[in-house]
Amino acid sequence: MSNLHLELKKMIIESLDLEDIEASEIIDDAPLFVDGLGLDSIDALEIGLALQKRYGIKLKADAEETRQHFSSINALVALVESHGSK
Amino acid sequence: MKKLTPLSCWLRIPPTHTIAVTLGETIAAQALKKNVEDWMRVIHSKSGARWAVFHHDSYEFLSILLALWQLQRIACVPGDNRPGTVKRLTSHVDGFIGEFPIQSVLTANACLPASESQQLPLQQLPLQQLAQPWQPLDPDAIALEIYTSGSTGEPTPISKTLAQLEREIAILESLWPTRLSHPSDNQSPVQNSSEQNSLLQNSAVKKCSVVLGTVSHQHLYGMTFRLLWPFCSGRVFETTICEYTEDILYQAHHYSTFELISSPSHLGRINTSIDWEPLKQRCIGIVSSAAPLSREDSTNVRALLDTSVREIYGSSETGAVAWRIQTPDQKESLWQSLPQINLSSTDEGTLRVTSPYLGDVNQLTLADKVEFIQPGKFRLIGRIDRIVKVEGKRVSLAAIEQQLLKNNEVRGARALTLTRTRIETAVVIQLTESAWLQLQQYGRKPLITRLKNHLSADFETVVLPRRWRFVQQLPYNLQGKIPLQTLQSMFDKEPVKWPEISAECVTDNQATLHCYIPVTLLYFDGHFAENPILPGIVQVHWAEAYGRRLLSVTGCFLSLEVIKFKSIIPPGQQITLTLIYDQETKKLSFSYTSDKGEHSSGRLCFE
Numbered sequence: 001m002s003n004l005h006l007e008l009k010k011m012i013i014e015s016l017d018l019e020d021i022e023a024s025e026i027i028d029d030a031p032l033f034v035d036g037l038g039l040d041s042i043d044a045l046e047i048g049l050a051l052q053k054r055y056g057i058k059l060k061a062d063a064e065e066t067r068q069h070f071s072s073i074n075a076l077v078a079l080v081e082s083h084g085s086k
Numbered sequence: 087m088k089k090l091t092p093l094s095c096w097l098r099i100p101p102t103h104t105i106a107v108t109l110g111e112t113i114a115a116q117a118l119k120k121n122v123e124d125w126m127r128v129i130h131s132k133s134g135a136r137w138a139v140f141h142h143d144s145y146e147f148l149s150i151l152l153a154l155w156q157l158q159r160i161a162c163v164p165g166d167n168r169p170g171t172v173k174r175l176t177s178h179v180d181g182f183i184g185e186f187p188i189q190s191v192l193t194a195n196a197c198l199p200a201s202e203s204q205q206l207p208l209q210q211l212p213l214q215q216l217a218q219p220w221q222p223l224d225p226d227a228i229a230l231e232i233y234t235s236g237s238t239g240e241p242t243p244i245s246k247t248l249a250q251l252e253r254e255i256a257i258l259e260s261l262w263p264t265r266l267s268h269p270s271d272n273q274s275p276v277q278n279s280s281e282q283n284s285l286l287q288n289s290a291v292k293k294c295s296v297v298l299g300t301v302s303h304q305h306l307y308g309m310t311f312r313l314l315w316p317f318c319s320g321r322v323f324e325t326t327i328c329e330y331t332e333d334i335l336y337q338a339h340h341y342s343t344f345e346l347i348s349s350p351s352h353l354g355r356i357n358t359s360i361d362w363e364p365l366k367q368r369c370i371g372i373v374s375s376a377a378p379l380s381r382e383d384s385t386n387v388r389a390l391l392d393t394s395v396r397e398i399y400g401s402s403e404t405g406a407v408a409w410r411i412q413t414p415d416q417k418e419s420l421w422q423s424l425p426q427i428n429l430s431s432t433d434e435g436t437l438r439v440t441s442p443y444l445g446d447v448n449q450l451t452l453a454d455k456v457e458f459i460q461p462g463k464f465r466l467i468g469r470i471d472r473i474v475k476v477e478g479k480r481v482s483l484a485a486i487e488q489q490l491l492k493n494n495e496v497r498g499a500r501a502l503t504l505t506r507t508r509i510e511t512a513v514v515i516q517l518t519e520s521a522w523l524q525l526q527q528y529g530r531k532p533l534i535t536r537l538k539n540h541l542s543a544d545f546e547t548v549v550l551p552r553r554w555r556f557v558q559q560l561p562y563n564l565q566g567k568i569p570l571q572t573l574q575s576m577f578d579k580e581p582v583k584w585p586e587i588s589a590e591c592v593t594d595n596q597a598t599l600h601c602y603i604p605v606t607l608l609y610f611d612g613h614f615a616e617n618p619i620l621p622g623i624v625q626v627h628w629a630e631a632y633g634r635r636l637l638s639v640t641g642c643f644l645s646l647e648v649i650k651f652k653s654i655i656p657p658g659q660q661i662t663l664t665l666i667y668d669q670e671t672k673k674l675s676f677s678y679t680s681d682k683g684e685h686s687s688g689r690l691c692f693e
Contacts, residue, residue: 015507040548042477
């Protein structure tokens with residue numbers, strides 16, 4: 001698990017105010033929504049805001065693309081990394 | 087100003103008139119009529135008056151409603167299409183149309199169950215078989231049943247006639263008249279090219295003022311404000327919902343001006359770092375409902391879009407009844423009644439609504455407590471029943487409890503709402519004996535997962551409990567009641583899951599932690615009521631966790647090689663945890679000792 005993976009997991013737990021979950025328990029490629037971590041549409045809004053606040057990432061206004069980026073920790077890591085390399 | 091077309095006379099809308107757009111593509115009234123006809127073909131040979139309708143696309147949803155109404159059927163509209171909702175609706179309706187996770191649902195392609203496939207495909211049935219399919223609709227027939235959470239958790243239908251919907255729309259229109267020009271009002275190409283945005287290809291679309299929404303049309307507020315009112319007043323609605331606030335920006339770019347139908351869930355989470363500046367000129371209205379918007383969020387949105395937020399207060403039972411605009415210079419902005427609506431307070435302090443669009447009755451009392459400051463002007467204080475709004479979604483706490491009680495691990499349950507970073511539900515659960523043992527052995531997570539799964543068929547994810555407390559006995563007071571305050575206090579702090587460390591010493595491969603075992607430690611809950619002791623599994627878990635943190639243990643946990651529990655660790659014990667990690671063999675030894683000697687020791691093997 002890279003530092004960025006851990007950082008994003010911590011960001012999610014903190015910004016969503018999650019209980020009963022540790023960063024180490026979030027699986028990198030498991031879905032964040034519905035079946036995996038069970039996050040909901042309000043959580044998605046909060047993750048969007050947290051990404052903006054911490055990494056200055058602005059989501060493209062394309063719901064489908066955003067859904068891809070938010071699909072797992074690995075996808076979020078890819079998003080943050082590609083943003084950093086721009 | 088455009089004249090309002092009554093919903094029952096929707097066929098009067100001129101065929102070329104644009105009624106909807108989907109990301110810049112226009113949909114004219116004649117296309118709608120064609121689509122309605124297609125849905126009528128799907129529906130009309132089916133018997134049964136009452137049909138459950140769910141569709142994510144607002145245009146298709148409207149088409150299904152109109153098709154049902156043309157066929158003198160009733161549209162039953164649930165808030166979601168979850169399996170539990172379908173199950174509960176089954177006894178209320180004759181069938182399902184649109185998007186439901188069941189085989190027998192009627193879709194646009196008329197997917198029929200195998201047993202019926204021998205019949206003539208529905209698409210080929212001539213509509214002429216119907217006696218006069220394109221009659222104006224009967225405004226006084228029941229057209230709509232909205233399903234919301236009743237206090238018992240059973241779905242309670244709220245019936246509406248078209249006349250009720252029409253009267254509400256007429257009152258809204260009288261207060262906030264539609265003033266916009268419309269593409270089909272102006273058939274000639276747009277004259278003034280300097281006003282055109284080069285991004286916009288289609289001049290018809292570009293001239294559009296469009297109603298965008300972040301709220302679903304499956305609820306009455308969204309249905310009225312996003313769909314039916316725009317439709318009847320000649321405004322254009324966007325068929326796709328804005329899921330993220332970024333989507334608002336994206337969708338709005340397609341149109342010359344837009345109105346936004348939203349709720350505090352979205353308006354409270356607008357990404358302020360986006361450049362909203364280009365939208366300032368285009369935004370001509372923002373409506374928020376489903377829950378009161380905070381003053382801060384209202385002010386924030388006003389600054390971003392240069393438009394004040396008009397809040398609507400109402401319910402599925404009454405439709406819209408009051409409104410307010412929070413202005414920066416007023417400390418408190420009171421709610422005021424809509425025209426022709428009379429509001430007063432009952433003896434219990436709840437809101438009594440007298441309105442021309444309540445149906446059979448002309449008066450109805452809502453479960454919201456209110457305080458009148460002046461005639462017709464009031465503030466909201468809270469609800470008296472156990473129906474709450476969680477992020478704008480109505481949910482019955484009693485229904486959550488009842489559903490939990492159906493689980494054989496649950497003996498008692500109390501649900502409540504908490505306001506933390508968001509408004510959320512939480513539950514305190516009294517477990518059965520065997521569930522307690524499971525909890526002690528396997529921890530909270532599998533139990534929470536089971537209970538969440540148990541609820542998820544019936545409740546939307548947004549309203550599922552986010553915080554769980556397990557007790558052996560619900561905290562009844564001497565009066566035999568469970569005080570809300572006691573329940574709330576159980577969530578005041580995060581559960582204590584770790585020892586308090588007073589000193590930490592790490593050398594190459596060894597770590598020594600001097601710690602105190604907090605009396606409030608979560609793991610003492612019910613382990614055991616009279617004689618709390620620190621569970622062995624927790625000792626192993628801590629050893630592993632600190633090993634990973636302090637001694638760079640990496641690999642996956644493989645096995646527990648040796649484990650000895652010599653004496654119990656009670657709450658309040660001072661204890662020393664010693665960890666030694668052998669890099670070669672990837673084995674982590676641990677021991678818990680105190681002035682009483684060794685309590686436990688063991689060895690964990692890693693991959």
